[in-house]
Amino acid sequence: MSSYKSGFGNGGVDYGASQEKGRVMEQVRSQIAVANLQEMIMKMSDKCFRKCVTSPSTSLESREQKCLGTCMDRYMETWNIVSRAYSDKLRKDSGQH
């Protein structure tokens, strides 16, 4: 481990610097969250359009909107089940070695 101390002062706690760091971290987190959400929207549009809007007309019919709602709910549920199954499997496999 390196014994690097804050690059902003002589190793003392620099209030401004730690505030700046917190801001950058927050920014990184929110950019990742935005990217995640965009991916989710793209995938859901793809899957649910295929399932629900089989022959596109001049507007989304109420039947299609209802289907899209159901599809979105199932997709998000699917995401959660898959996410859980993936981390369970990782844990199981790493326990074997």
Add this chain to the structure above:
Amino acid sequence: MSSFGGGGSGGGQSDVDPEMQRFLQLESQKAQMNVRVHTFTDICWDKCMDKLGTTMDGRSERCLVNCVERFLDTTNFIINRLEKLGSK
């Protein structure tokens, strides 16, 4: 604006703030996990979610779990077999 990592000449890896480094490592791991979950969801949705019910039924859920597990097994199988082929 102040710059990160401070430090003038010939800075190697060591002048990256360690807390920041840990933070970025963790966040990038989480982001990679998420990308993989998106991919698996895509693949297993096509395999398991044929018709949409108003609720998730047990059969679909079991199918999804099996799908994820066998997909990962498949990747491992392929890696192992390639390794064996490579060592011949």
